[in-house]
Amino acid sequence: MFVSPAFAQAAGQTGGIAGGIEAFLPLILIFVVFYFLMIRPQQKRMKQHKEMLGQLRRGDRVVTSGGILGTVNKVVDDKEVVVEIAEGVRVRVLRATIQDIVSKTEPVAAEADKVEGK
Structure with missing residues (x-):
């Protein structure tokens, strides 16, 4: 059934x-x-x-991840740079903490060519 x-x-x-x-x-x-x-x-x-961090050089204006604006004063090594945040105030920061490049400077070789061309 x-x-x-x-x-x-x-x-x-x-x-x-x-x-x-x-x-x-x-x-x-x-x-x-x-x-x-x-x-x-x-x-x-x-x-x-x-790539942006790889092209970082002296004289570039940068913004850190903390929001601090400054100018790259010296590239120490692959991991650190010295950033001048005010006149005479320099801070060592990690490259990875740089969030953006506000303005780039021309390469030093290009500036030397301009001077020689005058």
């Missing part, structure tokens, strides 16, 4: 491996969207910031 449990359970199953891929398809789609909207733009921004 009643349907046996074995037949009732077997009717609800779908194709083995294809069913597993279909279950992960929404997760894969979410990861792809997340990559193009969040991860990729952040990597691009980090690359541009690293």
